[in-house]
Amino acid sequence: MEIAQSLQQVKSSYIREILAAASDKNVISLAGGLPDEKTFPIDLMKPTLENLANMPEVFQYGSTAGYTPLLDFLNDYFQLPETHTAMITTGSQQGLDLIARAYVNPGDKVVMEAPSYLGAMQVFGLVQANIVTVSQTEFGPNLDELEQCFETEKPKMFYAVPDFHNPTGVCWSLETRQKVAELCIQYNVAFIEDAPYRELRFSGEALPLVSDFCPQNSILLRSFSKIASPGLRIGVVTGKTSYLEPLIKIKQGADLHSSVPMQALLHGLLKHDNFETHINTICELYKSRYDVMYAELEQRLPKSCVLKPVNGGMFVWVEIPECDTFELAKTLLTNGVAVVPSPVFYPEGSEVKAALRLNFTNATPDELRVAVKRLADVLHML
Amino acid sequence: MEIAQSLQQVKSSYIREILAAASDKNVISLAGGLPDEKTFPIDLMKPTLENLANMPEVFQYGSTAGYTPLLDFLNDYFQLPETHTAMITTGSQQGLDLIARAYVNPGDKVVMEAPSYLGAMQVFGLVQANIVTVSQTEFGPNLDELEQCFETEKPKMFYAVPDFHNPTGVCWSLETRQKVAELCIQYNVAFIEDAPYRELRFSGEALPLVSDFCPQNSILLRSFSKIASPGLRIGVVTGKTSYLEPLIKIKQGADLHSSVPMQALLHGLLKHDNFETHINTICELYKSRYDVMYAELEQRLPKSCVLKPVNGGMFVWVEIPECDTFELAKTLLTNGVAVVPSPVFYPEGSEVKAALRLNFTNATPDELRVAVKRLADVLHML
Structure with missing residues (x-):
């Protein structure tokens, strides 16, 4: 075949x-x-692991957007505005795949820094996106190149990892974050912010998300693989509700929903006092x-x-x-x-x-x- | 956007x-x-659930094709021939989605019985397949229609649920199974056999899989959602290795791999004496x-x-x-x-x-x- x-x-x-x-x-x-x-954090997960046997409901089919107690918790944890929603994905990799499938037609332009995350190139490649690159400085993407690219190429989205970039480790400066958000708004480019390493900061001050500066023009992917466990395969995507609805539609066909016991386990972990x-x-x-x-x-x-x-x-x-x-x-x-x-x-x-x-x-x-x-x-x- | x-x-x-x-x-x-x-079967899962805390390796990234102890077990359990491989999917729904994405170009013809499983129509619709239908009798697909369809439409694959069909409950007769397999071989059509209800037989004798009659021309999707738990989201796809390799390639981008603790849990359950x-x-x-x-x-x-x-x-x-x-x-x-x-x-x-x-x-x-x-x-x- x-x-x-x-x-x-x-x-x-x-x-x-x-x-x-x-x-x-x-x-x-x-x-x-x-x-x-x-x-x-197996010790912190242990109480929930042992309690799963008392939660028959998590072994039943779940809802596509995610396990309600976890979604409610995350809404609060991330202090999502009223316009925004969270949905659970089978790892944040799935979030990326759903975004590519929901929004990208063959030939549509997607901007990335070069170098960039391999897994993103794979999913955008699968939907036959036209990947356009801009170079990266120690502060993030080269802003002149980026503006010129937005202006001349008219891309649909800009995918990036602003916190401790994979592969370079670069963390975008505050000024770069603000300017990228401005450009995305000005040129109507969706910003796809992939933040799997954000919590792994060991020096310097945490900076706002790029999405904080353009909440109506961005989708944010969060991972628990680096701070909890990658084996669970639970990630979360947040963004304005109208941006997320098409992702939920694709996820119905992709895997119906993510593992419910794993969502319950992550919920137990995130609300643990020692997390x-x-x-x-x-x-x-x-x-x-x-x-x-x-x-x-x-x-x-x-x-x-x-x-x-x-x-x-x-x-x-x-x-x-x-x-x-x-x-x-x-x-x-x-x-x-x-x-x-x-x-x-x-x-x-x-x-x-x-x-x-x-x-x-x-x-x-x-x-x-x-x-x-x-x-x-x-x-x-x- | x-x-x-x-x-x-x-x-x-x-x-x-x-x-x-x-x-x-x-x-x-x-x-x-x-x-x-x-x-x-929460009682049968309980020993594994309680032991997961002692298995740190299941919380790490896993391999895309699946958790080795489970794959080894399934190879044996299904008595796969040497030419064949098993891969784990995030529910058998994902298996279907991977098959559609790996093999179907826009406009490619996919045959189904009418009526047919909604989730299959969704995934084949997403890849813009041309869905061609044949009618269903109480013994399975109308064989004359099917042969004519294979001959004139030259479809790439035939998707079906031969055991207790969704939505009609029809179970294909032995003769129909043999004849469909023959036609698939003769016209070089891949048979996609979806068997989520196969184990839920409560009267009559179990019949061979259609795939048993055309092992080199088929891909088989199995589910544990009806006999174990749908919440886990663990299914398995089997078929000849060359058919499965492209699926693994897509799965890398789709979710990297399925939840490893859930695979370990299923493994513990399947090998339980009382299963x-x-x-x-x-x-x-x-x-x-x-x-x-x-x-x-x-x-x-x-x-x-x-x-x-x-x-x-x-x-x-x-x-x-x-x-x-x-x-x-x-x-x-x-x-x-x-x-x-x-x-x-x-x-x-x-x-x-x-x-x-x-x-x-x-x-x-x-x-x-x-x-x-x-x-x-x-x-x-x-």
Whole structure:
């Protein structure tokens, strides 16, 4: 049976392939975007886990928009305005897929920063969007390029990860957030704000969401995979009700609704008194790992590499001299360290800067030291 | 933001709307397709539920195809041939959506019986398939029509529910199964076999799957929503490996993977010694309810209605004199009984026979008696 044309251009996720290769015990993986298993708040989930057997209603079909007690809680937790609604998705990845399917016709223009999140390129690729990129500075997207792009390309939406960007770790400045929101309003471009790393801030002050500056022009995707557990596959999308209704319609066909016991479990966790403390603990742990990795990188990397500090998230982005980064990643694998080379984060046909994405959340300080040494040793031979 | 063209033709699920209306305490609902909450095997799930807190690995990201212990178990449980693979989906509804997205281009022809499952029409509608229908007899699809359709229309796939069809309850005969498989092979049409009700047989002998007669030309969707719990949202798709690989590629973008704790829970349940007994208990319960409903219908319905017995599943299909069935359903609602009128089970533009789908699994015998009386009283006034 021949596959659909829309699928013929989609490559399988290189990251998932490298993750498989990286499962070798001799390889230290900096490739994935996995939270440390030890951070999962199982103790805080335990009371709800044990109580699920007393909640037969969660084993029945649920409503497409989500489990009412969780939705009510989130409405309050996020202080949604009257015009806005929350809907539960099977991970925030599904939220992204629903947005692409509900709004994008083949050929419609979607703006992203380059580099950008691979999973977003996949879903927009599947609906045959025309992905247009703007470059990224240390403060966020290049604003002149963005305005010109909005003006000349007339895109339908702008997808971005303003907090601790995947893959670069960049956190947009306050001024950039305000200006992007203004431009989205001015040019009538929907802003799709993906915020999976937002809570993983370990230094500096939290900044408002971009969506806070353009609430009528944006859809916000939140994840609990980094602060609770990715295995549950529960995310939440918020935005004005008229924006969310088409997503609910698609979700009916996509999976009817997300797992209700998992929604009840997340609800129990979020309302637990110690959940805030738990997030602080994760941030402290990841900061200590980041500090180790960053110090090692600063000390060991060749001077030809460019390294920028981050204030949170899961990744450090290292710009390296131009080379075949896929070959380099393979050499690194045989030398016992897995990383992700930059081309996978660029849409096909765009200009790629040689770089590597390094994850610091899922290895111990000792592993991070060894991994950075292995990485630097190979880079010194470039 | 304007919605995508593919969504503009999709109606919201009337069933989900009627389910909302049917939540009124004075209405007895025969409208849904819900299993009885009391049948959920919570006791059999309890040991796994309590043990999840000791399985931190299930809270981490999982692999797209599914949780390995569950996949290994299912391989064995279904005795899959070497050429075949299983993959886990977020409910079997997702399996259907993945098949549509992976294989159907706009305008590709997909054959279904008329009437047919609404959720299938939704997903094939979203990918802008050209849905071609054949009529259904008491033995399954009209085989002459089917062969002619295969010959002249050259469809890509044939989607069907051979065991206790939704909405009609028809169970395909052995001869029909063999002949359909032959035709699929002869005309190179993929057979998409949806089997959510297969285990809910309460009389007669189990028949082979249609896929058993054309294993290289079919994809099989299985559900645990009727025999375990729909809330979990775990289904399984099996078929030859080359057919399943594109589905896994789409699932990466759709939700990365299905909830791992829910997969572990299902695994614990399926391997429980008492699971087979549990299925028998459900079938006996549903038979007793079916018997009550059928006897009441036979006794009370006007002679102008046509009623056919079923050997399992969740539905009885009552053909009624031609009328505005939507208006009738509304009248029935105000008279305290919710049913689903036949037009929602037909693709737009096809010829509709007036009928009502009645569910017998989620009401008590007393409620069924009252509901049938209310139904018959209104039908006598037609």
